[in-house]
Amino acid sequence: MTTSAFLAALHALLGPSNLLTDPADLARYCLDQRRRYRGQALALARPRSTEEVAAVMRLCAEHAVPVVPQGGNTSNCGAATPDESGHALILSLERMNRVLAVDAANNTVTVEAGAILTDVQQACRAANRLFPADWGAAGSCRIGGALAVNAGGMNVLRYGNMRELTLGLEVVLPSGEIWNGLRALRKDNTGYDLKQLFIGSEGTLGIITRAVLRLFPLPTARAAAMAVLPDPAAALALLRELQSEVGDRVTSFELIGRPCFDLVAKHFLALAQPFSPTPEWAALIELADCGQSEPLSDRLLELLAEAGVEDAVLARNESEIETLWRLREEIPEAQRREGVSIKHDISVPVSSLPQFIETCGPRLTAAFADAQIVVFGHLGDGNLHYNVFREDKSAHAYADEAAINAIVYDCVAEFGGSFSAEHGIGQLKTAALAHYRGGIELTLMQEIKRVFDPKGRMNPGKLF
Ligand SMILES: Cc1cc2nc3c(=O)[nH]c(=O)nc-3n(C[C@H](O)[C@H](O)[C@H](O)COP(=O)(O)OP(=O)(O)OC[C@H]3O[C@@H](n4cnc5c(N)ncnc54)[C@H](O)[C@@H]3O)c2cc1C
Structure with missing residues (x-):
């Protein structure tokens, strides 16, 4: 059958407002948020139900049309951007986008995959429950996308990443069949845990349509501080001391290097800088608890003093907590405004993190004298955003990307780490996946892909 027959069938199924074919309407869906990848698509479908997704997938199977699932299009790796062939259908x-049900007694929420993360957080808060997943793109990313990349964010230290926050999934397979694994169970040992295959699969196995996610009691007290630290080793020691004293009340521990403060000061003039002079290193720490009697901020201050922290800014209320977080959350945008950098999202065992920073930096500057390393991230998870700016901040900076990646990723491998901690592979890191996860690991992944998607129509060019 022809392309026009395929589009006519889709049109009949979805109606004109949910099938976009005009290149002007498609443009923003074909460009990734870092503006690095620009693809083309045959059309974009916006189904309204699982049954419509299944019908779209059956048509794609009949007509051999590749499918690119898309949520909020906030991937950092071009994972939701179609290739340049123009053959694929984007399935948005x-x-x-509905939050279907909050079951406070079961501590679960059931959502459609297109629900925006902040909408899920708010619906749960209204029911006195916490959905803890949170990161800078929360207002635009969608649950299906977050699941498909197994996103992490600011609260993984206490609550885990999307994999750990998920109890059940409903998925439409490339054939159009629906797998209903939408279970709200903490315990379910019934063979292979299929949902785990879809979490982190980056749209290469099927379309996640609904999910059951875990909730927690809503903390009644929060405290945050930004603490100046001499180096990452001191930051790690502080984290350990805090955890010894207050356990998992430490919900976030974010390391921030000096260049991050400089970039935020340059690009967000209205945002007050917490320290003068700017410190080499600082950590943004948050504690949270339920039913707390003493003010948590007093306890945090006391703990910082006991740990010998000489300079810190303590937030005195919710609004000051938000201001401290804005300093952290605007770092990615400040970098974007500064220009092109070679970005890495790496993890090493938490205990090795200071040594990794000490080892990798000198290797980079030995090879590239003008390299400026911007380090920040989730120290408590051993996960750093480790980005390299050069003097030339135009797209020419990509010329040395492979050489820079090799230095960073080889160093990560020496420390037993991962070259992709939370952003996934997309089309940016396919070569690294083949190199660092080659052999039997890659072969098994490719065989799993063949079981679900034997014709290779799901999100071509991503992962492999
Ligand atoms: C400012 C900013 C800050 C960020 N901070 C963090 C952070 O701290 N931690 C972190 O982990 N990530 C972070 N991210 C990246 C994070 O991966 C994305 O924000 C988010 O998880 C992806 O969701 P999305 O809806 O935008 O997915 P998209 O970008 O649309 O898609 C991502 C992938 O999922 C697939 N996909 C989408 N929906 C489905 C579905 N329903 N079924 C199957 N596959 C699907 C796509 O094909 C693609 O492969 C950040 C991004 C930005 C822009």
């Missing part, structure tokens, strides 16, 4: 989940 944006019309399936």
Whole structure:
């Protein structure tokens, strides 16, 4: 059958407002948020229900049309951007955006895959429950996308990443069949845990349409501080001391290097800088608890003093907590405004993190004298955003990307780490996946892909 027959069938199924074919309408869906990848698509479908997704997938199977699932299009790796062939259909989940049910007694929420993360957080808060997943793109990313990349964010230290926050999934397979694994169970040992295959699969196995996610009691007290630290080793020691004293009340521990403060000061003039002079290193720490009697901020201050922290800014209320977090959350945008950098999202065992920073920096500057390293991230998870700016901040900076990646990723491998901690592979890191996870690991992944998607139509060019 022809392309026009395929589009006519889709049109009949979805109606004109949920099938976009005009290149002007498609443009923003074909460009990734870092503006690094620009693809083309045959059309974009916006189904409104699982049954419509299944019908779209059956048509794609009949007509051998590749499918690119898309949520909020906030991937950092071009994972949701179609290739340049113009053959693929983008399947957007944006019309399936409902929070279906909060079960406070079961501590679960059931959502459609297109629900925006902040909408899920708010619906749960209204029911006195916490959905803890949170990161800078929370206002635009969608649950299906967050699941498909197994996103992490600011609260992984206490609550885990999307994999750990998920109890059940509903998925439409490339054939159009629906797998209903939408279970709200903490315990379910019934063979292979299929949902785990879809979490982190980056749209290469099927379309996640609904999810059951875990909730927690809503903390009644929060405290945050930004503490100046001499180096990452001191930051790690502080984290250990805090955890010894207050356990998992430490919900976030974010390391921030001096260049991050400089970039935020340059690009967000209205945002007050917490320290003068700017410190080499600082940590943004948050504690949270339920039913706390003493003010948590007093306890945090006391703990910082006991740990010998000489300079810190303590937030005195919710609004000051938000201001401290804005300093952290604007770092990615400040970098974007500064220009092109070679970005890495790496993890090493938490205990090795200071040594990794000490080892990798000198290797980079030995090879590239003008390299400026911008380090920040989730120290408590051993996960750093480790980005390299050069003097030339135009797209020419990508010329040395492979050489810079090799230095960073080889160093990560020496420390037993991962070259992709939370952003996934997309089309940016396919070569690294083949190199650092080659052999039997890659072969098994490719065989799993063949079981679900034997014709290779799901999100071509991503992962492999
Ligand atoms: C400012 C900023 C800060 C960020 N901070 C963090 C952070 O701290 N931690 C972190 O982990 N990530 C972070 N991210 C990246 C994070 O990966 C994305 O924000 C988010 O998880 C992706 O969701 P999305 O809806 O935008 O997915 P998209 O970008 O649309 O898609 C991502 C992948 O999922 C697939 N996909 C989308 N929906 C589905 C579905 N329903 N079924 C199957 N596959 C699907 C796509 O094909 C693609 O492969 C950040 C991004 C930005 C822009």
